[in-house]
Amino acid sequence: MTTELRVLDPLEWDRWYGVLELAFGGVPESPEERRLWQDLTEHDRFLGAWDGDLCVGTAGAFSFRLTVPGGASVPAGGVTMVSVAGTHRRRGILTSMMRRQLDDLRAAGECLAVLTASEPEIYGRFGYGIGAYSVHARIDTNRVRLTVPEGTDGVSLRLADPTESSAVCEAVYAKLVPARPGMLARRPGWERLPLLDPAGEREGASPRQCVLAERDGGVVGFAHYAIKPEWSHAGSGGTVHVHELMGLDPLAEAALWRFLCSVDLTSSVRFRSRPVDDGWQHLVSDVRRCEPTIRDGLHVRLVEVGAALEARTYQAPVDVVFEVSDAFCPWNEGRWRLTGDQKGAVCVRTSDPADLALSVRELGAAYLGGVSLVSLAGAGRVRELREGALVEASVAFGSPVAPWLPHGF
Numbered sequence: 001m002t003t004e005l006r007v008l009d010p011l012e013w014d015r016w017y018g019v020l021e022l023a024f025g026g027v028p029e030s031p032e033e034r035r036l037w038q039d040l041t042e043h044d045r046f047l048g049a050w051d052g053d054l055c056v057g058t059a060g061a062f063s064f065r066l067t068v069p070g071g072a073s074v075p076a077g078g079v080t081m082v083s084v085a086g087t088h089r090r091r092g093i094l095t096s097m098m099r100r101q102l103d104d105l106r107a108a109g110e111c112l113a114v115l116t117a118s119e120p121e122i123y124g125r126f127g128y129g130i131g132a133y134s135v136h137a138r139i140d141t142n143r144v145r146l147t148v149p150e151g152t153d154g155v156s157l158r159l160a161d162p163t164e165s166s167a168v169c170e171a172v173y174a175k176l177v178p179a180r181p182g183m184l185a186r187r188p189g190w191e192r193l194p195l196l197d198p199a200g201e202r203e204g205a206s207p208r209q210c211v212l213a214e215r216d217g218g219v220v221g222f223a224h225y226a227i228k229p230e231w232s233h234a235g236s237g238g239t240v241h242v243h244e245l246m247g248l249d250p251l252a253e254a255a256l257w258r259f260l261c262s263v264d265l266t267s268s269v270r271f272r273s274r275p276v277d278d279g280w281q282h283l284v285s286d287v288r289r290c291e292p293t294i295r296d297g298l299h300v301r302l303v304e305v306g307a308a309l310e311a312r313t314y315q316a317p318v319d320v321v322f323e324v325s326d327a328f329c330p331w332n333e334g335r336w337r338l339t340g341d342q343k344g345a346v347c348v349r350t351s352d353p354a355d356l357a358l359s360v361r362e363l364g365a366a367y368l369g370g371v372s373l374v375s376l377a378g379a380g381r382v383r384e385l386r387e388g389a390l391v392e393a394s395v396a397f398g399s400p401v402a403p404w405l406p407h408g409f
């Protein structure tokens with residue numbers, strides 16, 4: 001069998017997307033969700049695998065800008081909509097699409113590729129490491145109390161229509177993007193993503209609601225949420241589902257959490273995909289009862305090791321030589337000397353002896369500062385060849401703010 005890989009023709013989008021839908025189980029998406037993804041498709045960066053006139057594989061890359069430690073906004077290919085038809089699986093089609101895509105990203109000068117995975121096992125072989133994790137939890141508001149910081153009462157709250165308040169919410173979001181590694185600057189059109197609320201997918205919950213946090217006449221935070229009422233003979237026990245919560249400062253965030261934890265006729269607040277260092281954990285009286293669960297979030301691939309390591313800064317001075325292995329992108333293989341600090345970095349090829357040996361996958365995991373090189377070494381994934389180099393590099397790579405990607409793509 002030969003399959004041909006080619007750039008997606010906009011006229012073929014429906015057939016192409018149908019392959020993706022089927023690979024994910026065949027439940028049709030709502031027309032509004034389908035329309036959103038069609039509008040966001042960057043056709044010249046999306047690929048189809050064709051067996052004759054049959055589409056059998058899909059993959060795309062969005063043109064993102066990703067915040068890296070130090071606050072720079074770095075071009076990154078956002079790998080998405082990857083699928084292979086069930087009739088054609090395990091014949092190397094995914095591998096051929098990943099090959100073409102990474103070559104294309106490199107040619108386009110993007111030193112990073114990122115994705116969220118349907119299954120974490122798929123992408124390690126292509127050099128992706130898990131660079132950001134997220135937390136899911138459920139606050140039992142009958143049992144768990146919230147203690148908010150002094151000054152929280154200075155934040156006022158106002159219910160708003162999610163669509164009408166989109167611009168002010170986006171302004172808050174935009175201010176937060178440079179402050180946290182892993183966040184993506186919104187491209188035009190992406191402001192529609194948080195408003196996506198297909199009626200058929202609410203599972204008994206209300207339409208999306210919005211509360212704005214305000215101070216001194218300005219919006220300092222917002223939450224998007226839905227309420228799922230529940231009644232039994234014992235009374236009410238509804239759930240608040242938090243879809244997004246963003247605050248410009250701790251008081252705004254605390255005011256929003258307090259509001260969500262005190263919605264009448266509800267007894268729990270559920271959320272998925274919050275940062276691992278989120279403030280709510282320190283506001284609640286009983287974190288164990290909230291059953292926090294950690295999950296892989298953003299997978300990171302250094303397409304060009306040198307350029308990627310130069311694009312971020314380092315929280316402590318570092319001068320190390322990495323011996324990098326990268327079977328899938330051999331142009332990265334070999335020794336690289338990284339020298340850097342909080343102001344900037346230089347990463348160049350060297351023939352000096354190596355201090356640390358690792359694969360590009362571990363560099364991807366450590367890149368955003370949320371996974372320490374020491375912990376990777378503890379699993380045997382990083383080898384220290386010069387005493388002291390591991391701690392030096394691990395400290396330098398760390399980020400005071402945990403990396404986080406608030407949404408999938």
Ligand SMILES: CC(=O)SCCNC(=O)CCNC(=O)[C@H](O)C(C)(C)COP(=O)(O)OP(=O)(O)OC[C@H]1O[C@@H](n2cnc3c(N)ncnc32)[C@H](O)[C@@H]1OP(=O)(O)O
Binds near residue numbers: 119122
């Ligand atoms: C960023 C995103 O879009 S995530 C979405 C990913 N897509 C999905 O989950 C949809 C459902 N799954 C699929 O469509 C397909 O099974 C895919 C895309 C995951 C894999 O496509 P295939 O063409 O079968 O992969 P391919 O044949 O290139 O496999 C390459 C290797 O990866 C392995 N592999 C592929 N998929 C998986 C998997 N889900 N779990 C573990 N290993 C896998 C294969 O066994 C193969 O290993 P080998 O080289 O040692 O034999």
